[in-house]
Structures are given as C-alpha cells and as structure tokens.
Amino acid sequence: MTLRTRLVRVAALGAALALALPLTACGGDDSAGGRDEIRILVYGDATNKVEKQLVDTFNKTSKVKAVLDTIPGADYQTKLQTIINTNQAPDIFFNWGGGSITPFIKANLLLPLDDMIAKDPGLKANFLPSVFNTAVVDGKAYGVPMRGTQPVLLFHNKKVLADAGITPPKTWDELLSAVRTLKGKGITPIALGGGDKWPTQMWYQYLYDRVAGPELFARALGGDKGAWASPESRRALELLRQLTDAGAFGTNFDSVKFTDGGSPNLLASGKAGFELMGSWNYSTHNDANPTFAAEGLGWSAFPSVPGGKGDPRNVVGNTNNFYSVLKKTKHPEAVAEFLKLQYSDEFVQAQLAIGNLPTTTNTEKFLDGAANPAYLKYQFNLVKEAPTFQLSWDQAYPPAATTTIHQAVQQYCNGRMGADGFIKAMQSLQAG
Numbered sequence: 001m002t003l004r005t006r007l008v009r010v011a012a013l014g015a016a017l018a019l020a021l022p023l024t025a026c027g028g029d030d031s032a033g034g035r036d037e038i039r040i041l042v043y044g045d046a047t048n049k050v051e052k053q054l055v056d057t058f059n060k061t062s063k064v065k066a067v068l069d070t071i072p073g074a075d076y077q078t079k080l081q082t083i084i085n086t087n088q089a090p091d092i093f094f095n096w097g098g099g100s101i102t103p104f105i106k107a108n109l110l111l112p113l114d115d116m117i118a119k120d121p122g123l124k125a126n127f128l129p130s131v132f133n134t135a136v137v138d139g140k141a142y143g144v145p146m147r148g149t150q151p152v153l154l155f156h157n158k159k160v161l162a163d164a165g166i167t168p169p170k171t172w173d174e175l176l177s178a179v180r181t182l183k184g185k186g187i188t189p190i191a192l193g194g195g196d197k198w199p200t201q202m203w204y205q206y207l208y209d210r211v212a213g214p215e216l217f218a219r220a221l222g223g224d225k226g227a228w229a230s231p232e233s234r235r236a237l238e239l240l241r242q243l244t245d246a247g248a249f250g251t252n253f254d255s256v257k258f259t260d261g262g263s264p265n266l267l268a269s270g271k272a273g274f275e276l277m278g279s280w281n282y283s284t285h286n287d288a289n290p291t292f293a294a295e296g297l298g299w300s301a302f303p304s305v306p307g308g309k310g311d312p313r314n315v316v317g318n319t320n321n322f323y324s325v326l327k328k329t330k331h332p333e334a335v336a337e338f339l340k341l342q343y344s345d346e347f348v349q350a351q352l353a354i355g356n357l358p359t360t361t362n363t364e365k366f367l368d369g370a371a372n373p374a375y376l377k378y379q380f381n382l383v384k385e386a387p388t389f390q391l392s393w394d395q396a397y398p399p400a401a402t403t404t405i406h407q408a409v410q411q412y413c414n415g416r417m418g419a420d421g422f423i424k425a426m427q428s429l430q431a432g
Contacts, residue, residue, distance in 0.1 A: 038092065145342065188271055192276075196259050206316055221396055352376075
C-alpha cells in the first residue's frame with residue numbers, strides 16, 4: 001500500500017486550486033451520466049489502472065458504457081464538493097465512507113443501496129462486515145468497498161527488540177515496560193511523526209477504543225458532547241499522558257514527520273523500537289529498504305488495556321475506500337452490475353497485484369500468490385476477526401473538523417493543552 005492513499009485525506013482539505021482544474025474525460029449536459037453511459041469518478045493515482053481494467057471488463061458486455069473520470073491528488077475532495085450537485089455530477093464516486101459522505105446524505109443526494117442489495121445480497125455478504133458497515137448511515141447502506149483496507153498496526157524493529165530482550169507487547173503494562181527498557185539503552189522507544197499530526201491521532205483512537213470500547217466514539221460522533229467529558233475519556237487521556245511522561249516518543253517528535261520518511265527511518269535505522277502506523281508502512285519500508293522490510297520489520301496488534309471495555313481484537317484505521325451512487329443516476333441497473341465487479345475474482349487479483357488488500361470474502365484464497373503472504377494474511381485475519389473497525393477520527397467526522405482534531409491531539413500530546421482543553425476542543429466538533 002502506497003503512502004498516497006493515506007495522504008489524500010490530509011491534503012485534500014486545503015486544495016483551493018481544484019476549482020480551476022477540469023475533470024479528465026468529464027463533460028456532457030446530462031446530469032449523472034449521459035443517455036447510454038455511467039460516469040465513475042475516482043481519486044487519481046496509480047490504483048486507477050485497476051479501476052480502468054474493471055471499466056474495460058464491464059464495457060465488454062454492457063449496453064450502457066462506463067466512463068472513468070479522475071481528479072488528481074489533493075484536488076479530489078474540493079472538486080467533488082463543487083460538482084456533486086451539478087450537471088457534471090458522476091453516477092458513482094470514490095469516497096472514504098463515514099463523515100466523507102454524511103453531508104451528501106443529509107443533502108439527499110445519495111442513493112441508498114438497500115434495494116440493490118435485496119436483489120443481489122452479494123453486494124453486502126461478499127464483504128467483511130466490519131468494513132462494509134463504515135458506509136452504513138442511519139441503518140442504510142450507501143457504499144460498496146472498492147480498494148483495500150488499511151488497519152493500523154504496531155510495527156517494530158526485530159533486532160532492536162531482540163537485543164533489548166523485548167517481545168512485542170500484548171498489554172499496556174508490557175508496552176510501558178518496553179518503553180523504559182529502550183529508553184534506558186538510549187533508544188527512542190516509539191517513533192512518532194508528530195509533525196504530520198495524524199500519526200499522533202492514532203494513539204488516541206486506539207486508547208479510546210481499548211478503554212471505552214467503540215460506543216463512546218460512536219456517541220460523540222452522533223452529537224453527544226458529554227461523551228468527551230466521560231470518565232472513560234479522561235482515563236484514555238491519562239494513559240496517553242503516562243506514555244508521553246515516560247519519554248516514549250522522545251523529545252522532538254513534533255519535528256519529525258512520516259511523510260518525509262523521518263519516522264520510518266528512525267525505525268529502520270534502529271534508533272527507535274516501535275512505530276504505530278497504517279498497514280501502508282510495509283510498502284513505505286519496502287520502497288526505501290527492501291532488506292529491512294523483508295527481514296527486520298515486525299508487526300503486532302495494539303496492546304490491551306487492563307480493565308478496559310474495548311475488545312483487544314478491535315482495530316482502527318482506514319477501513320477501505322467506497323463507491324457511492326448519486327440518487328439522480330439514470331442507469332441504476334447498470335450501476336448495480338458495475339458494483340458487482342467489486343467482489344469479483346478479477347478485482348481481488350488485480351488489487352493484490354499492486355499491493356492493496358481487498359476486503360472481500362474471496363480475498364483469502366488468493367493470498368498465497370501475493371507478495372509477502374504472511375503480512376497480508378495477518379492483516380486480513382486481523383480485520384476479519386475484528387468485532388469493530390473504527391474509522392480514523394479525521395475521516396469519521398466531516399472534513400471541516402480535521403484542523404480542530406489535529407490541533408487538539410498534537411497540543412495535548414506535547415503538553416501545551418490539558419485534558420479540559422482537549423475535551424473542550426473535541427466538544428466543539430460538528431458531526432455533519
């Protein structure tokens with residue numbers, strides 16, 4: 001998994017130049033597609049070759065032809081919001097589920113997929129439930145998974161841990177013990193790209209889940225501002241402070257970034273023992289240092305928290321990307337046929353070939369032929385067995401909330417904000 005998929009959600013929010021950039025292959029006067037075509041809008045990157053392949057497959061047998069439109073890089077979110085309610089609107093569009101589609105649902109622009117699922121149960125049954133449910137809003141399905149899953153894992157440097165006599169921690173106390181041991185050896189216990197802010201957010205997401213279970217964040221996302229001030233919320237913040245006070249992240253973590261290779265280099269060079277990061281971290285290391293990726297990089301699940309309500313099998317991260325459908329599409333039957341391709345064997349094999357991990361129930365049978373089967377199997381089973389898969393906070397909330405979330409998690413972690421300030425900041429968020 002490349003870094004660009006993770007970066008798009010950060011970069012897209014400030015892309016004002018998108019308003020001046022045209023869609024590739026986009027046009028026509030008919031809303032939501034032409035008379036004999038459906039238009040499919042996706043984020044423009046290397047993964048488009050798989051999406052183009054599926055469009056070609058669809059067009060071989062369909063009377064209604066599919067046209068793939070792309071918006072490059074950071075322009076995607078802004079441009080989508082600009083055209084979503086115009087004659088340039090697509091029939092089908094790429095998104096992140098959760099908060100990224102909630103404003104469109106509230107504006108009555110999206111088509112619930114329940115009728116399609118009733119006719120073809122495979123549109124739901126052929127995907128892992130913990131992923132599919134990310135695009136379920138108010139009990140209705142608004143999206144079908146269409147790329148690969150990206151759970152957050154606790155990565156480690158095998159040699160650093162072995163030399164220190166440490167095994168991957170399964171509990172919070174074991175993690176704190178490992179932090180003390182590594183710090184005593186002059187090694188930064190945990191690499192953190194705090195300069196990017198979103199890597200810091202990952203620690204909050206897991207701690208809140210392990211302490212309170214997924215229900216607390218669900219309540220907060222639903223508008224219950226009291227959830228952020230709950231005893232469980234304060235307990236999660238106490239644990240994070242415990243970690244930072246122990247020197248887990250070193251002293252200059254806000255000057256380190258993942259996006260420029262800073263935190264991955266700390267891990268690969270042996271200057272740090274751990275890094276909490278999305279599953280794309282393997283690809284990042286494989287690109288920069290294939291030997292380390294193959295021989296020195298290890299991974300494990302986030303530790304359990306004693307007395308916590310959250311199931312240790314729960315995961316957080318980016319569940320997948322999704323295809324959603326505009327309500328005004330003129331070709332719902334053709335749309336349904338195209339969506340069926342997202343659980344086909346062709347789809348799975350094509351995604352695995354470029355390093356993505358699809359979340360279809362037929363993915364497992366193809367893993368032995370993929371690059372690094374052990375790593376992909378670990379991820380797949382982690383997601384498959386997870387009771388819940390919590391979408392990253394800055395994706396679960398609408399895009400307007402991202403700056404507030406990132407500033408709050410950074411300032412509490414670096415000590416510039418207390419628990420009350422963090423709670424107040426999070427209570428100011430609007431769910432969309």
